Amino acid sequence: MSAALPSPTAIPEILIVPDKRLRTRARPVTDADRPALEALMPSMFDAMYRAPGIGLAAPQIGLSLRFFIMDLGPDHARTPLILINPTIIAASETLATREEGCLSLPNQYAEITRPARITATYEDLAGVKHRIEGEDLLAACIQHEIDHLDGILFVDHLTPLKRNILLRKLAKEQREKSDDKAASRARR
Numbered sequence: 001m002s003a004a005l006p007s008p009t010a011i012p013e014i015l016i017v018p019d020k021r022l023r024t025r026a027r028p029v030t031d032a033d034r035p036a037l038e039a040l041m042p043s044m045f046d047a048m049y050r051a052p053g054i055g056l057a058a059p060q061i062g063l064s065l066r067f068f069i070m071d072l073g074p075d076h077a078r079t080p081l082i083l084i085n086p087t088i089i090a091a092s093e094t095l096a097t098r099e100e101g102c103l104s105l106p107n108q109y110a111e112i113t114r115p116a117r118i119t120a121t122y123e124d125l126a127g128v129k130h131r132i133e134g135e136d137l138l139a140a141c142i143q144h145e146i147d148h149l150d151g152i153l154f155v156d157h158l159t160p161l162k163r164n165i166l167l168r169k170l171a172k173e174q175r176e177k178s179d180d181k182a183a184s185r186a187r188r
């Protein structure tokens with residue numbers, strides 16, 4: 001299945017739940033995809049920094065491909081990372097709980113429990129394989145973003161009750177937001 005790549009110069013739009021494209025398992029990136037991905041990177045990073053966010057997975061911009069970008073560096077010290085075809089190869093039995101949010105579920109946050117430490121492999125834009133070990137925020141972020149590549153959202157790790165409360169709140173806020181937009185258009 002070929003993915004239609006967005007124009008490399010336009011800032012891609014970040015999809016919001018319940019967009020179905022967020023629920024699809026993405027396909028691996030092949031060598032044929034790499035030039036287009038490289039061209040897309042500046043605008044994809046722009047979209048993430050602008051949001052602002054620390055991670056953005058391809059399905060969140062409507063691309064069904066297995067890669068994500070991430071930058072956990074503090075402001076003004078950017079450390080952009082591109083992880084292509086990432087796989088978790090080891091996860092600690094020790095769990096850690098931290099608050100997560102997602103650009104596809106604006107303003108929604110919840111405490112999520114995941115393995116505290118992980119090791120993952122990934123490819124860079126040149127196709128070179130790397131290994132990354134992480135704990136704390138880095139471990140949570142990598143797991144959260146890889147979930148996106150499998151159509152999984154952080155709310156899926158909650159109990160159905162907590163998940164539904166959060167999704168209903170999101171739907172209500174999104175409705176109000178679009179009502180506000182319509183009202184300000186009507187005023188003009």
Ligand code: NI
Nearest residue numbers: 101102103104
């Ligand atoms: Ni997310």
